[in-house]
Amino acid sequence: MSRYRGPRLRIVRRLGELPGLSRKNPKRAYPPGQHGQGRRKRSEYAIRLEEKQKLRFNYGLNERQMLRYVRKARRVTGSTGQVLLQLLEMRLDNTVFRLGMAPTIPAARQLVNHGHITVNGKVLNIASYSCRPGDVIAARDRDASRNLVTANLQSPGLAHLPSHLEFDKNTLVGKVNGIVEREWVALQINELLVVEYYSRQA
Template sequence: MSRYRGPRLRVVRRLGELPGLSRKTPRHAYPPGQHGQSRRKRSEYAIRLEEKQKLRFNYGINEKQLLRYVRKARRATGSTGEALLQLLEMRLDNTVFRLGMAGTIPGARQLVNHGHVTVNGRVVDIASYQCRPGEIISVRDRDASRRLVQTNMEYPGLANIPSHLEFDKNTMTGKVNSMVEREWVALSVNELLVVEYYSRKA
């Protein structure tokens, strides 16, 4: 199952606000499709599946990748749900998005994949790269890269930069100060339901 490349607002209507996927607001508040407006009682499985899908679509990862993150979170100390969110939030594409260099996570992924972003002075073009405290994330020292990010910075996806990051707009340089805290995760999701969903698979 590959990464989703279809209509984004359709997903937002079905799952609710996904700040990383789209900046647009859907015109209709109900889910898409013929039965979107009919109120059906959802099973517990459907609720857990929906929470899992929120993570998948917001962070732009496929099923296999999410399963890998869940297994890694299980091995970490503390809450599995919080460890899972930390792993996803500390991805390079998400960090570039949270610094305001791109309007969405897919836009940030494109910046990273095309070699416009450096980590500690070296070009890193792997979107899933795990950022660590102390690392410096900046725009590559090229006119094309700077112009691209400058345009993106005029329309940032989220207004506030989380407490674990700092960003200098003049030099277009950001720094990871610490691991992200749960309260700064922009996505409204119940991570415990995601862990429950994978309890039989991971």
């Protein structure tokens, strides 16, 4: 299954607020489609599926990537759900978004893919790169890259910088100081339901 490229507001209406996918707020508060305003009785499976879809669409992953992250989280000691969120939050595209260098995660992924971002002084165009404590993330030292990031900083996607990151707006240089803590995850989600969803597959 490939990455979703359709209308983002349709997904936001169906799943609720997804800060990484879109900054826009839908005009209608009910899900899209003919039966969007009807009362739905959802099964437990449907609830778990919806939580999984929230995670997938917010971070812009396909199903195979999600399954790989779940399996990786299972191998780490600790709460699988919390480790899964940490793995997703520490991706380079998400870190660029959380630093305020891009308004959404898809926009951050484009910045990375087009070679506008450096990690520890080297241009890195792999959006799924897992950031580690001590990594220095900056706009590439050329006018096009710096102008793009400066323009994005005028209206960042999220107002608050997480405690594990620091960013200097004058030099356009950010630093990862640690692993993200659960309370700084912007997405409202029950990660345990996602783990339950994948319990039979992973």
